Amino acid sequence: MKQTIHVVGLASGKIVAKLEATKTFQGTLMDFLMNNRIPIASSCAGAGTCKKCIINGVQLSCQISLKDFMGDKETAVVEVSYL
Ligand code: FES
Numbered sequence: 001m002k003q004t005i006h007v008v009g010l011a012s013g014k015i016v017a018k019l020e021a022t023k024t025f026q027g028t029l030m031d032f033l034m035n036n037r038i039p040i041a042s043s044c045a046g047a048g049t050c051k052k053c054i055i056n057g058v059q060l061s062c063q064i065s066l067k068d069f070m071g072d073k074e075t076a077v078v079e080v081s082y083l
Contacts, residue, residue, distance in 0.1 A: 001074065002020060002074070003020070003021040003023075003070050003073065003074060003075070003076070004018055004019065004020055004021065004074070004075045004076075005017075005018070005019045005020075005021055005032075005070075005075075005076050005077075005078055006018055006075065006076070006077050006078070007019065007033070007038055007078045007080065007083070008077055008078065008079045008080070008083075009079075009080055009082075009083030010079055010080065010081045010082075010083070011081065011082055011083055012083060016038065016080070016083050017036065017038060019032075019033075019036050019038075021066060021070050021076075022066075023067070025066050025067070026065070026067075027065070027066060028046065028061065028062050028063070028064060028065055028066065029055070029059075029061040029062075029064050029065070029066050029069045029078070030042070030046060030053050030061035030062040031046075031062075031066075032066045033061060033078065038080070038083075039083070040053050040055075040061060040080070041053060041082065042062065044062075046062035047062075048060055048062060048063050054081075055078045055079060055080055056077070056078065056079050057079070057081075061078075
């Protein structure tokens with residue numbers, strides 16, 4: 001099953017990117033987004049302390065794996081406030 005992430009910028013009001021999630025990717029959601037050139041803010045490099053990497057209003061993207069974030073969903077939305 002193909003899984004897609006729609007990255008929505010709340011500042012621009014636009015879909016910034018549509019990314020295909022790869023089942024084999026082992027890293028965090030933040031790693032995946034940054035690997036796809038989505039500029040996710042961070043000053044703690046994923047330690048979970050700066051809280052700048054928040055997506056969807058509440059989720060630290062550095063503290064959840066891409067796999068867990070996607071689950072069985074075909075499509076997921078990542079909203080980033082400053083994009
Ligand atoms: S990168 Fe700092 S809390 Fe996620």
